[in-house]
Amino acid sequence: MESAALLHDVDKLASVKREVDGLPHGEGSAAWLTRRGCAELAPVVAGHPVSRLADAAWFERWLDTASSEALVLAYADKRAGQRLESMAARFGSWERRYPPEARAERARGGWSSHTLEAVWRRAETLELLVCELAGVTPDEVRRLAWTGRALRSARAG
Numbered sequence: 001m002e003s004a005a006l007l008h009d010v011d012k013l014a015s016v017k018r019e020v021d022g023l024p025h026g027e028g029s030a031a032w033l034t035r036r037g038c039a040e041l042a043p044v045v046a047g048h049p050v051s052r053l054a055d056a057a058w059f060e061r062w063l064d065t066a067s068s069e070a071l072v073l074a075y076a077d078k079r080a081g082q083r084l085e086s087m088a089a090r091f092g093s094w095e096r097r098y099p100p101e102a103r104a105e106r107a108r109g110g111w112s113s114h115t116l117e118a119v120w121r122r123a124e125t126l127e128l129l130v131c132e133l134a135g136v137t138p139d140e141v142r143r144l145a146w147t148g149r150a151l152r153s154a155r156a157g
């Protein structure tokens with residue numbers, strides 16, 4: 001789980017991006033991990049991007065088939081910026097960084113307000129499911145001690 005968490009965005013690195021050219025974010029990380037002999041991590045990272053929540057059919061299939069690790073990683077992605085935050089704060093940050101005009105340029109067509117609402121509802125479904133699995137409320141979610149050490153180590157490396 002820790003390895004998947006640390007490597008889920010690896011396809012954002014320029015060198016990796018070149019290697020997995022053309023694959024959507026998340027699937028690129030999954031392909032890169034598979035090529036490096038870590039195929040077991042691929043399904044854990046592949047579905048984490050928030051953009052996946054815009055696809056209703058994909059989301060329903062994924063919810064039915066995703067491992068607990070994949071669900072936790074996708075949920076953590078919706079709670080973790082530079083620090084742990086609420087989903088509302090995280091989505092607000094995405095809104096500020098990727099306003100509708102920027103999204104329209106990045107992804108063909110962008111997201112309508114209807115899609116944004118649907119994405120939010122699916123994120124809430126994910127939150128409910130993961131918190132139920134973990135036996136906590138969203139307010140009780142905390143970073144574990146290993147994350148501080150891992151982040152310091154990654155920054156130093």
Ligand SMILES: [Fe+2]
Nearest residue numbers: 008009048049
């Ligand atoms: Fe990501």
